[in-house]
Amino acid sequence: MKKLLFMEPVFKSMIWGGNKLESDFGYQIPNDHTGECWAISAHKNGDCTVKSGEYKGKTLSWLWENHRELFGYAEGEVFPLLIKIIDAKADLSIQVHPDDDYAAKNENHSLGKTECWYILDCDPDGEIVIGHNARNKEELKEMIDQKRWQELIRLQPIKKGDFFQIVPGTVHAIKKGTLILETQQSSDITYRLYDYDRLDNGKPRELHIDKSIDVINCPHKDVKVKGEVIKYATAEVEELIQCSFYTVQRVKVYGEQEFLQDKKFLNMSVINGSGELDGISIKKGDHLILPHGYGSYQINGNVEMIISYVS
Structure with missing residues (x-):
């Protein structure tokens, strides 16, 4: 289960x-x-x-x-x-x-x-x-x-x-x-x-x-962030940062899209909209963890999330 x-x-x-x-x-x-x-x-x-x-x-x-x-x-x-x-x-x-x-x-x-x-x-x-x-x-x-x-x-x-x-x-x-x-x-x-x-x-x-x-670091140096975007038929995933402590992505879904949870665990924060994740309702303000071994999952709806994981 x-x-x-x-x-x-x-x-x-x-x-x-x-x-x-x-x-x-x-x-x-x-x-x-x-x-x-x-x-x-x-x-x-x-x-x-x-x-x-x-x-x-x-x-x-x-x-x-x-x-x-x-x-x-x-x-x-x-x-x-x-x-x-x-x-x-x-x-x-x-x-x-x-x-x-x-x-x-x-x-x-x-x-x-x-x-x-x-x-x-x-x-x-x-x-x-x-x-x-x-x-x-x-x-x-x-x-x-x-x-x-x-x-x-x-x-x-x-x-x-x-x-x-x-x-x-x-x-x-x-x-x-x-x-x-x-x-x-x-x-x-x-x-x-x-x-x-x-x-x-x-x-x-x-x-x-x-x-x-x-x-304090002297002199100050700004950190460049990448912002590479992967586009799917009904979603897009923007990588905001990848460093030794975390990877953070912004995910937008507008329809029905399948993803794969193949990380040690996945933190997910819904920042806009609503929908369903494998038939379970998710909405703005929800925060959840997809555990290890979760595998493929389906998101339906119009929803924006910030997700993070460790390597």
Whole structure:
């Protein structure tokens, strides 16, 4: 019997969050400052449970520990990926993430954080922070010490459908009015470089200046993304990124199309439309895992998805 593992998301309240996870995706959110939907996650800070079927109510981390065959006996102590939808009603802090080596040494053996963003929606004049203008570490330290933030950070205009790969050491921030789907390593390590002097419950949020300086890449280099598209009769598959941590694709189906699940496992997030997967209803806001050995599957409908897998 083929199993589809539908996930129950975990929601996070944030100082910068809004209500688009409810208005755009129909989720029941805890409040009007809900910033993140952890949609497919086995991280201890937000461990998703299975919605239905044989494993209903079991956490993804429990499945990883007890039924590794569902994931093709993939190696690793933890489920390797974390899929989020992020609603930024206000600007997020300017931040940076460490790589695996730095996180292992400095963050209690955590994974580092390579991540990527698919822009689901944004304001007409939307932009993000990605990169910086310091030529070397000395200039970086000087600009930070002197709080020359406008001179330091790089702003990038964005539009719906854009895609960005954020490697460790990249200065970045999602800005207000942006809704993204993020695929990342299963890590919750973030170093905050600057937070606009905001107060949270009357106090400034913690900054991590020394660790940020340690890990920021100098000078900044943009990551090129490929965007090769495979066209089928009633579908198209665009490869957004392939790196050592994940492959991420955007899949659009307009009709009936057969695909093959021949990976260790396949994460699937429905970002638009609705349809059926092997006769089971799928709609915008659904997140599921197709386990190892699933084989061929049929999608009917008018539906857009972001899928990811590990090699």
